[in-house]
Amino acid sequence: MTGLDKWYAYIKSHDRTALWDLLHPDAVFESPVVHTPQRGRDITFKYLASADKVLGGPHFTYLGEWTSASGAVLEFKTMIDGIEINGVDIISFDADGRITHFKVMVRPLKAINMLHKMMAEQLAAQ
Numbered sequence: 001m002t003g004l005d006k007w008y009a010y011i012k013s014h015d016r017t018a019l020w021d022l023l024h025p026d027a028v029f030e031s032p033v034v035h036t037p038q039r040g041r042d043i044t045f046k047y048l049a050s051a052d053k054v055l056g057g058p059h060f061t062y063l064g065e066w067t068s069a070s071g072a073v074l075e076f077k078t079m080i081d082g083i084e085i086n087g088v089d090i091i092s093f094d095a096d097g098r099i100t101h102f103k104v105m106v107r108p109l110k111a112i113n114m115l116h117k118m119m120a121e122q123l124a125a126q
Contacts, residue, residue, distance in 0.1 A: 006018065007091065023041045023045055026039070031047060032104050032105055033112060054080075054118045057080070062074050063077055072090075072091050080111075080114065080118070083110060085111040087106035089102065091103075
C-alpha cells in the first residue's frame with residue numbers, strides 16, 4: 001500500500017493511530033492561515049486531526065488527483081454552514097510512504113476566514 005493509499009484509508013476511517021503512523025517524525029505542515037511552516041510530527045498530527053474534524057464531514061470529497069513519484073496534489077471540496085470550500089492538499093512522501101510535507105491551500109476568502117476561526121477552536125480544544 002502506497003502512502004497515498006494510506007492517506008485515503010485514513011480519510012475514510014478517521015483512525016488517528018493510522019494518521020500518526022503515516023507521519024514522518026520530521027513532517028512539516030503548511031496551513032493556509034499560519035504564516036510559518038509547522039515542524040514535527042506532533043504539531044502536524046494536531047493540525048491534520050483538527051482539519052479532519054472541521055472539514056471531514058459528509059460533504060467532503062476529493063475531486064481530482066495529480067501524482068508524482070514522491071507526492072500528490074489532491075483537489076477537494078466541502079460545504080460548511082452554506083459556504084462551499086475548495087482547496088488542494090499538496091502531499092510529499094518519503095521512500096517508506098510516510099508524509100514528510102503537507103501543504104493546504106483554500107479558497108474563497110470567506111472560507112479561509114471561517115476555517116481560521118473553526119481550526120483555532122478545534123486546536124484549542126485538543
